[in-house]
Amino acid sequence: MLVGGFLGWFIDKQAGTGPWGLILLLLLGFAAGLRSVMRQQKKFDGK
Structure with a gap:
């Protein structure tokens, strides 16, 4: 998010x-x- 803010x-x-x-x-x-975050959550849940 910081990179996007700086680039913008x-x-x-x-x-x-x-x-x-x-x-x-x-x-x-x-x-x-x-x-x-959602991808990491799926990995954590084992789906």
Whole structure:
């Protein structure tokens, strides 16, 4: 999530796009983290 936030901030700074890159990449980072947690939970449950 931190990497997504940094990349979004950097893209916004370079392109002048406001907070949209930051918001988008933070959401993508959150989704990737959630997916990772869910995959680990499935492994833990033995499914």
